[in-house]
Amino acid sequence: MTDLERRYARWMALFYPAHDRRKRGSELVDTYLALAAPGRRRPSPADIADLAAGGLRRRLRTAPGVGFRLAGLLALTTTSAFASWWAVLEVLAPRAPWSAQTGPFLSLGVAAWALWLLAAVVHAVAPGRWFRRAVLLAVLVTAGVLPAAMLTGILRPPLSVLLPQVVLGVVALGASARYRWWVRLAPLAAAALTVPVAAATEPRLGFNGDYYPCAVVALPAAATTLLIGATLLALALAARHDSRGVWALLILLTPIGILALNPIGAMLDNAGPGRPIVPEWSAMAAAGVVVAVVGPALLLLTLAATDRRSAGGRSLPAETTHCPTCGAPSNSA
Known part of the structure; x- marks a missing residue:
């Protein structure tokens, strides 16, 4: 085996599932070798x-x-609920007299929340390419709120609110499958159900005219809800020999950790019992590093173990997948 052939095989081992490498690996490597420039x-x-x-x-x-x-789908449902929650805050929270406002709204974040609600609508009526474009636009605008606030001096949501929305948004790109219509309505339903809860809660939590009092309550609650919901779904699907829920839970571990940065940072903060509701930035940064390492590492280790099992001759669960619309098993071969 030449050096070039060995390198192509290594790249293929990194990207392709084991059963594909076993069935078509040599053919694909030979194709790339034939097209490679001499020398x-x-x-x-x-x-x-x-x-x-x-x-x-x-x-x-x-x-x-x-x-x-x-x-x-679970991530999009969460981002839609949050967009509704924060949009209500933008309208109802009291304004500090010294803060620059965005029209009748509290901050620049209102543009991001409007786009996330639009993404939920697009998911219901036009899943696929248009939905992916809507989510990508919402992710970019959410990430752009921070530099826009720095340039304009207008109030913005804290990073602890913007970051989970961006991370969940990246995962939400996977919701582009054409589910049944009632499944596609789930994000919109979550957004609608959030409105009365937010309207009753946020005027009391947002007493300082900013996001922090609401964020320290809403973000950990969403992390707990998403973790419990994803775990129960994984157990229910596993009882039917369906591994979709387990993989979904592994993928969602990182967004769940990002949502829970405040309590994780509080555990790492050594300020004592009287510590503030928002931990020190050093503790939050350490919590972010832990979440950014542990979640992806668990997912990659599971992928590697699955590939190794497949390479040993056992078929992957992927050989018998499930229809994303109705959940019925189907043979991918």
């Missing part, structure tokens, strides 16, 4: 990108890929 010793960046795209498409057809679609 080339390493795969070109274009070939690596092509391998990554092909491997991603194949993985999205496996059990982890189907789990990503389920995780995307």
Whole structure:
């Protein structure tokens, strides 16, 4: 085996599922070798990108890929509920007299929340390409609120509110599958049900005219709800020999950890019993590092273990997947 062939095989081992490598690995490597320029010793960046795209498409057809679609639906439902919650805060929270306002709203965050609610509508009426574009736009605008506030001096939501929305939004891209209409309405239903709860709660929590009092209550509560809901769903599906729920739970661990940064940071903060409701930035940063490492590591270790089991001759759960619309088992071969 030449150095170039060995390097192509290593890249393929990184991106492609084991059962694909076993069935078509040699054929794919030979194709890339035949197209490579004479004398080339390493795969070109274009070939690596092509391998990554092909491997991603194949993985999205496996059990982890189907789990990503389920995780995307749960993430979109959460972002829609939060968008509704924060939009109500933008309207009802008292304004500090010294703060620059955005028209009748509290901060620049109202633009992001409007786009997230629009994404929920698009998911209900036009899933697929248009939905992915709507979510991507919402993610970019949410991330852009921070620099926009720095340039304009207008109030913005805290980073502890913006970051979970961005991370959940990336996962929500997986919700582009064409579910049944009543399933696609779940994010909109969550947003609608959140409005009366927020309207009754936020005027009391938002007594300082900012996000913090609401955030320290709403974010951990959402983390707990999402964790319990995803775990119960994983157990229910596992009882039917369906691994979608387990993969969805693994994918959602990182967003759940981001939602729970405040209590995790409080546990790492050594300020004592009288510590403030918002931990020190050092504790929050340490909590962020823990979440950013542990969640993806668990997912990657599980993927590696599944690939190793498949490489040993046992079939992946992906060989028998489930229809994202009705949940009926289907043979991917």
